[in-house]
Amino acid sequence: MTAKQELKKSIIASVWFMFLTFPIMVIKVNTVTHTIDWRWHNMALVGIGSFFLSMLWRYLLKKKEEGGKKEKKAGLSFIQRLLQEKQFALPGIVIISIITILFPHIFSMYQTNIMTSALIFVVLGLGLNIVIGLAGLLVLGYAAFFAVGAYSYALLNLHYGVGFWVALPIGGILAAFFGILLGYPVLRLRGDYLAIVTLGFGEIIRLVLENWNEFSFGPSGIKNIPKPGFLGIEMSMQTTTIYVFYIVVLLVVFTIFVINRLKNSRIGRAWTALKDDEIASQAMGIDKAKTKLRAFALGATWAGMAGVVFASKTTFINPASFTLWESVIILCTVVLGGMGSIAGVIAGALLLILLPEYMRDFGEFRMITFGAVLILMMIFRPGGMIEDVRKTYKFEK
Amino acid sequence: MDFEYFTQLFFGGLTRGSIYALIALGYTMVYGIIELINFAHGEIYMIGAFTGLIISTVLTMMGMPAIAVMVLAGMAAIIYSCAYGYTMEKIAYKPLRNAPRLSVLISAIGMSLFLQNYVLLAQTSDFLPFPSLVPEFEFWEPYSHILTSPELMILSTTVVVMILLTILIKFTKIGKAMRATSQDKMMAALLGINVDQVISATFVVGSATAAIGGVLIASHIGQINFYMGFIAGIKAFVAAVLGGIGSIPGAVLGALVLGWTESFFTGYISSDYEDVFAFIFLVVILIFRPSGILGRSQIQKV
Structure with missing residues (x-):
């Protein structure tokens, strides 16, 4: 031309x-x-x-x-190869853990707080990654599970004085329960219906929290949620912040561990198969309903636990923290980072949460950029920043 | 039971339903052709309303008579919505024609987000008062306690649009091409139908009906903001699913049923959970009759 x-x-x-x-x-x-x-x-x-x-x-x-x-096997990108190399694995882990351990001691409390929020979103992103990246189910109401976790801690604490460590698994289980509850009716639906129904579900949860004053104290929210304790030791403001940071880091590590194990397990492979071709995988004997429900439940569990941590970190929650925007931001982290790729989602979440935090002047353009990013990523780089490398099995004669 | 209250609710529901129908048509037509839910459809409706407001304010300030303002603003809204629908298809959908469904869906959500925030940034986040474009008809005076003039306008416009749309799809060349494309895209292309053009045309027609709905409802309710497309879009989608997505009479029927149920629900029971109601309705339909009232159940072929 x-x-x-x-x-x-x-x-x-x-x-x-x-x-x-x-x-x-x-x-x-x-x-x-x-x-x-x-x-x-x-x-x-x-x-x-x-x-x-x-x-x-x-x-x-x-x-x-x-x-x-061109032949698509042009090769892996630099970061992908770096992640694949076994010899870099150990030093990499050591360096990253040293940085994370030292992080709250080097940087100020403000920075630590921001990092904690970003890491909560990492957990959320990884959780949503199970549902979208591995199982290929587009869920738009993910913030609802986050809300379930946060509110279960806040309310249990308010009424029964339940502590953080007890609430953490309860929040996860409750969210998983909601995941199954939502998943059950929508299992038979195709992807686009699923997106709208889950979006609707997210809105229902938010509207109920806003309107049902006796239960959730309406739009004014719940105040004075205690921070997590450690064997009843009194802690200063600063120590608590650092302590919460470490809890979130542990949660992230745990999430990565579980998802990594899940990915190549029987159930993880079943998810991938369902994502690629539902009919073929059913013919291969995969129980579609059960497998999808597991994805829903597991994805929701992480959101629930992240919610509990979030409530304890901010000590105040109200329905405004769990709107559709939160769901969209989490979706963006997964899409931008790379669906199915753990390293990608972590990078995506850190980028999307930290960048606007340090570029406050840019704040009003945040959502419009997210919208553009979603479109552009889908057109030009559907695999995300760090594309997921699927495990392949070679057949040798 | 008070009869007058009942008739009020009945006509309120009918008006509501007609608006949903105008938006639902866009969903159902696009779905019929490319089997994809156009997530950004509600935003087209919102842009239609905004364009209508801006143009009508400008024209009113220039001292035009009310009837000219109504016609011109309505036309501008339709033209601009069509243009947005067309451009949207070219940017967010066309490059992804052969991509997995999940990609197209995410791109559509991105489009919706983009358009919402574009209007938010370029205009305002506040509610804007929308002038009542429809004058009070004198001949309708005796009945206006049941059905106001704007409501009458909404109903009659909806009926006219439905008739025009039916003619377009049943008797024109492009309508024939649309039906052919929705049945079998590849076969249609082999027979010399320009599928890309047909898809664009579908987006344009759907956007036009959405714009009409947008201007009518905005002038009826009296205020708009950048977020109005979201809830309206969801409800229209519920209507389209209820009637059987992909079916045009189904969309109208579904919209009317949804309008009435909502109207009676808020009138007799509670208005707190008005929006929740539509969602619950959707879930119930999807569990018991996913193909909708008039839809055929699809058989998946391998």
Whole structure:
């Protein structure tokens, strides 16, 4: 294609987008004072921006098509190879554990707190990864399980004085129970129905928490949730923060361990098979209902436990912490990082939670970027940042 | 039981149902063609309402008569929604035509998120008052305590749109192509139908009905905000599933049933859980009759 044609296409795209965004980007009406604000500079921005972006877009699409034609076994990326190498495994683990152990002592309490939140999202991402990445079920109401965990700790503590360590498994089990409860009716559904039903489920939980004042104290939430204790020792503010950080780190390690074991187990392989072809795997004797329910239950368990930790970390919860946005953010971490890939999800969660935290000025553009990231990742890199490497078995003659 | 209250609820439900029907049509048509739930459909509806508001305010300030404002703003809303629907399909769906369903679904969610926040950033996060575009009809005066003029407008527009849509699908060339594509995409392509064009056309038509719904409901309720597409979209989806997704008469029927049940539920029982109700309704349908009222149950072939 000649440069002239390219230019023409870009100009058409630019004019089209200027037309498209005209009412919403340019005109801003004030219905109270009845004045109109004409923001022509936005139109110029859109025009110039879409001119170059459309060029980039077409270039990337072309490259993708060419890449698709080539043999796909072009090789693993640098990070993937690094993760595969056995000789780096031990030093890597040692370095990472030293960094995590020292982290709260080197950095301030503020940094530790942010890191703790990010790690909670790592657990959530890994949990959702079971459902989406391994079993291929798109769940959009994952924050609901998170809420179940958080509220079960808060309410059990309020009414019966249950401590953190008891609540942790209870929160997980309750969330798993909800997972099965939700999973049961929707098992027969195809992916897109599942997405909407789970989205609806997430909204139901949130609306119930908001409206049922006697049970959940409505939108005002629950205050003064105790932080986790350690054999009844009194701890200062700072020690507790560090302590919570270590608990979350342990939870992350435990999650990674379990998921890693699950992935190549019988049940993990059953999930992958179901994801690839439902009918074929059923013909191979996989119980579809049971396998999917397990994915739901296990995925929800991690969300529940993360919820308990979250409640104890913030000491205050209300329904506003468990909206659809949380579900979408968790989904983004999984998609961006790489569905099914543990290292990818961890990287994705850290990136998506830490980046906005340190770039506060950028905050209002956060959600729009997430939306764009979801689309672009699906088109250009469906495997995510660090693509999952499937275990392959070679047949040697 | 008070009869007048009952009729009010009945017509309230009918109006509500007609709006759901206008949005549900877009879902069901797109699903019929590419077997995919267009997650961003509710956002198209929201953009339609916003465009309607902006254009009508500008025109009113320029001193146009009310009836011209209504027609022009409505047309602008339809044109822009169609343009957004078309562009959306080109960006978020077309490159993924042969990708796994999960990818398309995630990309659609991304689109929905993007459009919502685009309007939020470019306009406002507050509720905007929407002018009542529909004037009070004089001839309707004696009945207005049961059914207000805007409600009458909604009902009649819905009926007209349904008739036009039926004609479009049954008797025009593009409608024929749509039906052929929805039956068998590959065969349609072999017979010389430009499948990409048909898919675009479906998105455009669906967006147009959504825009009509958006402007009508906004002028009826009197306020809009960037989040309005979400709940409306979900409810329209419930309606489409209830009627049998992929079936056009089914979408209308499902929407009316949902409108009435919601109206009577909030009128006689409680309005706190209005939105929860639709979701529970959805789950119940999916358990007992996943193919909907008019839908055929699908047999999966290997």
